[in-house]
Amino acid sequence: MSSKSTPDFLQSLRPEQLKTAVARRFADFCLQDFPAHANADGFDPQVYADAVSLVIARLEATRHTEPSA
Numbered sequence: 001m002s003s004k005s006t007p008d009f010l011q012s013l014r015p016e017q018l019k020t021a022v023a024r025r026f027a028d029f030c031l032q033d034f035p036a037h038a039n040a041d042g043f044d045p046q047v048y049a050d051a052v053s054l055v056i057a058r059l060e061a062t063r064h065t066e067p068s069a
Contacts, residue, residue, distance in 0.1 A: 007049035010034055013056075023059035027052070 015027035030052045037043050 005045070006034065006038070007045050009049040009053050010045075013052070018056065018060060020059055020062060022062075023056050026059060027056060 010031065013027055013031060015024040015031070018024045018027060030048075034045075034048060037048070038045060
């Protein structure tokens with residue numbers, strides 16, 4: 001299993017569709033950060049994607065949405 005392709009969750013992640021500003025910023029960061037680590041020894045793309053999913057779910061559950069301008 002030497003292929004470390006981008007997990008489905010990250011491929012389908014659309015920060016603009018998230019309801020909280022902090023979740024959008026976190027998602028943007030993760031999408032930019034992932035390629036820097038994708039080929040590192042010991043890096044598990046699925047664990048990264050699972051962690052991103054958990055954090056986004058928690059951030060989205062806070063109900064602190066950014067006011068519309």
